[in-house]
Amino acid sequence: MADPQDGSGNQPTIARELPTIGERRELRLAGIRVAGRRRRPSGERAAIERDLRRSGRFWLIEGASMILIWILLFAFPASAEWWTRQDTELLRRIVEIRSDALTSIADAAALLGSEWVLRVLRIGTLLALVFVHRWRHFFAVLLAILIVQGSVDLISHLVGRPRPFVPMIGTWEGPSHPSEPVAQLAVTLVAMAYTLIPPGKIRQRAFVASGVLIAILIAAQLYLGVDHPSDAFVSAFYAPAVTIVLFRWFAPESAFPVTWKRGVAAHLDITGERGESIKGAVRDQLGLEVLTIEQFGLEGSGGSTPLRLKVAGDPDQYVFAKLYSATHLRSDRWYKVGRTILYGSLEDEVRFGSVRRLVEYEDYIQRLMSSAGVPSAEPFGIVELIPEREYLMVSEFLEGSEELTHAEIDDDIIDDALRVIRSMWDAGLAHRDVKPANVMINNGRIVLIDVAFGTVRPSPWRQAVDLANMMVILALRTDAERVYERALHQFAAEDIGEAFAATRSVTLPSQSRSSLALVKKEQGVDLVEEFRRLAPPTEPISIQRWSTRRIRLTLGALVVGLLGLAFVVSEFVGTGVL
Amino acid sequence: MRKPILFVLALSLASSSCSHLGLGEASCVSPEREVSAASILTIQAVPSAKYTPCLSETRVGWDTVEWFAEDGRAGFRISRAISPFLTATVTPACDFTGATQVDSGYDDIQRYERVEFEPTEIGITVIPSSERTLIWSRLMLADVEGAEIDGRPVVFETDENIDEQVGARVNRAYLYDNYVWVISELDAEEGKVELRGQDLLQPGRGLTPAEALEVIEDNVPDVFYKGQWYFVFDGGCITYEFNARGTLAETIADDAEEVFGFYPASLVVEGAREQGLIIE
Numbered sequence: 136m137a138d139p140q141d142g143s144g145n146q147p148t149i150a151r152e153l154p155t156i157g158e159r160r161e162l163r164l165a166g167i168r169v170a171g172r173r174r175r176p177s178g179e180r181a182a183i184e185r186d187l188r189r190s191g192r193f194w195l196i197e198g199a200s201m202i203l204i205w206i207l208l209f210a211f212p213a214s215a216e217w218w219t220r221q222d223t224e225l226l227r228r229i230v231e232i233r234s235d236a237l238t239s240i241a242d243a244a245a246l247l248g249s250e251w252v253l254r255v256l257r258i259g260t261l262l263a264l265v266f267v268h269r270w271r272h273f274f275a276v277l278l279a280i281l282i283v284q285g286s287v288d289l290i291s292h293l294v295g296r297p298r299p300f301v302p303m304i305g306t307w308e309g310p311s312h313p314s315e316p317v318a319q320l321a322v323t324l325v326a327m328a329y330t331l332i333p334p335g336k337i338r339q340r341a342f343v344a345s346g347v348l349i350a351i352l353i354a355a356q357l358y359l360g361v362d363h364p365s366d367a368f369v370s371a372f373y374a375p376a377v378t379i380v381l382f383r384w385f386a387p388e389s390a391f392p393v394t395w396k397r398g399v400a401a402h403l404d405i406t407g408e409r410g411e412s413i414k415g416a417v418r419d420q421l422g423l424e425v426l427t428i429e430q431f432g433l434e435g436s437g438g439s440t441p442l443r444l445k446v447a448g449d450p451d452q453y454v455f456a457k458l459y460s461a462t463h464l465r466s467d468r469w470y471k472v473g474r475t476i477l478y479g480s481l482e483d484e485v486r487f488g489s490v491r492r493l494v495e496y497e498d499y500i501q502r503l504m505s506s507a508g509v510p511s512a513e514p515f516g517i518v519e520l521i522p523e524r525e526y527l528m529v530s531e532f533l534e535g536s537e538e539l540t541h542a543e544i545d546d547d548i549i550d551d552a553l554r555v556i557r558s559m560w561d562a563g564l565a566h567r568d569v570k571p572a573n574v575m576i577n578n579g580r581i582v583l584i585d586v587a588f589g590t591v592r593p594s595p596w597r598q599a600v601d602l603a604n605m606m607v608i609l610a611l612r613t614d615a616e617r618v619y620e621r622a623l624h625q626f627a628a629e630d631i632g633e634a635f636a637a638t639r640s641v642t643l644p645s646q647s648r649s650s651l652a653l654v655k656k657e658q659g660v661d662l663v664e665e666f667r668r669l670a671p672p673t674e675p676i677s678i679q680r681w682s683t684r685r686i687r688l689t690l691g692a693l694v695v696g697l698l699g700l701a702f703v704v705s706e707f708v709g710t711g712v713l
Numbered sequence: 714m715r716k717p718i719l720f721v722l723a724l725s726l727a728s729s730s731c732s733h734l735g736l737g738e739a740s741c742v743s744p745e746r747e748v749s750a751a752s753i754l755t756i757q758a759v760p761s762a763k764y765t766p767c768l769s770e771t772r773v774g775w776d777t778v779e780w781f782a783e784d785g786r787a788g789f790r791i792s793r794a795i796s797p798f799l800t801a802t803v804t805p806a807c808d809f810t811g812a813t814q815v816d817s818g819y820d821d822i823q824r825y826e827r828v829e830f831e832p833t834e835i836g837i838t839v840i841p842s843s844e845r846t847l848i849w850s851r852l853m854l855a856d857v858e859g860a861e862i863d864g865r866p867v868v869f870e871t872d873e874n875i876d877e878q879v880g881a882r883v884n885r886a887y888l889y890d891n892y893v894w895v896i897s898e899l900d901a902e903e904g905k906v907e908l909r910g911q912d913l914l915q916p917g918r919g920l921t922p923a924e925a926l927e928v929i930e931d932n933v934p935d936v937f938y939k940g941q942w943y944f945v946f947d948g949g950c951i952t953y954e955f956n957a958r959g960t961l962a963e964t965i966a967d968d969a970e971e972v973f974g975f976y977p978a979s980l981v982v983e984g985a986r987e988q989g990l991i992i993e
Contacts, residue, residue, distance in 0.1 A: 216989035224992070297985070300757075309754075310754065
């Protein structure tokens with residue numbers, strides 16, 4: 136939205152006008168049609184509800200049924216005897232049809248539940264996930280296996296059911312109920328289908344094929360007389376139920392879609408019913424008629440799902456939106472843990488308690504930056520999709536803007552960019568993520584975007600780093616001397632000296648680091664060293680801060696790392712759980 | 714996540730209210746109500762065995778008793794601080810080559826043992842080389858009487874066969890795994906001893922008794938009891954695999970004799986039939 140004016144001459148922005156739209160049924164702002172917003176009345180469903188879907192409800196009912204069956208099976212001696220009688224009678228009929236040929240087939244089929252078949256399937260799946268960098272799925276598979284294995288072991292010892300009293304001709308280990316080989320195969324196949332195959336018909340077929348393989352193993356176990364029918368059937372339902380619930384909770388498809396592209400960051404699904412729900416929510420809460428939704432600039436974003444919404448207007452226009460969910464909140468928490476381990480308590484690394492708090496903070500910082508004269512995209516408002524768990528932040532779309540590093544840069548642009556830093560310094564703010572992708576030129580003016588990491592009253596170190604990062608970006612398209620000369624118009628030479636005394640490899644965003652490396656390779660110039668040479672000599676500023684929290688987290692990370700290493704080693708030497 | 718937790722909770726509740734749930738233990742006493750799942754699984758694992766291993770009680774320091782069963786073998790493992798020190802396994806047969814037969818106390822069970830152990834007591838044989846040194850050694854022993862090494866009692870005995878060669882007397886002491894203090898005329902005059910031992914790298918000459926005890930302390934191995942007991946009977950064999958150290962090693966053999974036993978498989982089958990597990 137290049138020019139957010141309504142043509143009345145008062146130049147009101149869309150954001151300023153939005154609060155009054157509830158009273159007027161329709162308004163056009165900067166060509167965008169804003170229809171009357173409405174309040175969600177008490178009792179009305181939120182835009183998106185956490186829906187278990189039909190299959191989720193099925194597994195929930197199935198889980199409840201299983202508890203009932205278990206109680207009937209084992210809590211009352213009379214019913215236990217009845218079940219055993221039914222199981223034994225069925226097994227005896229199966230035993231009667233035994234023949235050499237059928238036994239050979241059953242022996243082969245029983246290999247489906249053998250340690251080495253399961254090990255190959257599981258390690259193969261995990262290696263494939265490592266190859267495509269799908270870590271969430273990697274840990275979901277591990278978790279599913281550990282939970283199913285641990286719970287089956289626990290339940291079998293709690294129940295302590297003997298093996299069937301028919302001639303057993305297969306291998307077995309431990310109590311009979313629930314059947315461990317069936318549970319192990321089921322969790323492995325379901326986890327493979329959930330992580331290796333994108334949703335759709337192929338995954339459905341994979342589930343059917345898994346069902347067939349599990350049925351074959353059950354038939355073999357019964358034929359060999361090592362499981363009661365009720366042992367095998369309970370496992371065949373229990374293990375998939377646990378796996379499905381775990382995947383819905385830990386790696387939901389909407390947040391962690393299965394794709395075969397390497398290193399794609401997790402982004403939320405915006406298609407189908409969810410997409411329609413998002414459109415409805417934006418219409419109801421902001422009064423904007425969304426025509427299309429598309430993902431936009433995914434490569435530069437890991438902390439949210441950035442979207443471009445085409446909204447009805449005259450002509451139709453784009454607005455920008457960031458979708459935040461509990462998944463992003465968790466990512467933010469882990470990111471902050473990582474930063475605390477790397478740098479200590481140098482910065483505010485307090486985690487947010489909910490997605491609502493996260494978006495409230497970003498909205499606040501965006502508005503604070505705006506009132507401090509820091510040019511940024513105009514915020515339009517926050518849309519609630521799932522209360523406390525999922526929100527959409529809608530703001531101006533900077534149509535026609537380009538990254539600073541792609542634009543022609545003159546002295547005015549340099550001054551403007553440095554003025555932005557100066558404004559933040561004067562207002563006691565820091566952006567904390569000044570990198571080429573976040574510094575745009577829009578209509579000849581610098582605009583700073585993605586202020587989510589911004590902070591109020593930052594450490595002097597952090598403000599200095601903001602300045603250094605901006606000067607580096609400017610120098611990438613010009614030269615250090617020119618940027619330094621222009622900077623002296625707004626900053627003291629000592630400020631610049633401090634900025635580059637605080638600069639380290641880790642304080643430079645990775646995008647800037649790679650650009651600097653390219654300049655050094657092509658031109659033989661180390662821009663950071665150039666700035667250090669130009670500025671007054673300043674003692675390097677340590678960026679490491681130690682605290683008990685950092686020590687605790689570092690030790691915790693070390694322990695987890697060592698456990699992980701032990702886990703990997705134990706798998707390779709053949710004593711692990713996989 | 715809730716579903717598995719619910720399952721486990723429901724089963725825990727069910728198991729706590731129903732005495733017939735859980736593996737239980739294979740007791741050596743005839744059960745008043747029903748045989749345990751551990752006993753039944755044991756006879757299923759080795760159907761040919763006439764007896765199953767059983768446990769009449771546990772002792773202080775035996776942290777966990779873990780029962781296991783799979784086709785062809787079953788039994789239990791006793792651990793302290795997650796480290797197993799005794800495993801009892803019933804199998805259809807076992808290899809007891811090289812083991813020594815001892816009395817089992819049962820007509821239909823043969824017992825074999827193959828055991829290494831380091832006893833708690835540390836034995837020292839004092840070998841005086843002459844009549845004069847014999848007198849002095851008696852005086853010296855009165856001073857060191859009641860000595861302990863690492864809390865283990867030191868038992869002294871004096872070899873008074875002064876007419877025999879010292880070398881022969883030393884070798885005889887080694888047969889009992891004892892350390893040896895040889896006392897020559899010169900040593901006796903200076904109040905010293907010569908220390909010898911099978912696992913000592915080199916003998917210590919001219920040591921005071923206190924110094925000799927210190928050298929032994931540095932060399933003496935931990936108390937341990939390791940090896941196998943085999944009990945062979947119709948259709949099966951029970952192997953007790955010992956690997957006990959420290960205080961456990963001091964008592965494990967006596968404890969094992971007292972609390973481990975043999976439960977007739979036929980009684981387990983009968984119990985399972987009464988519980989409705991074997992359908993006629």
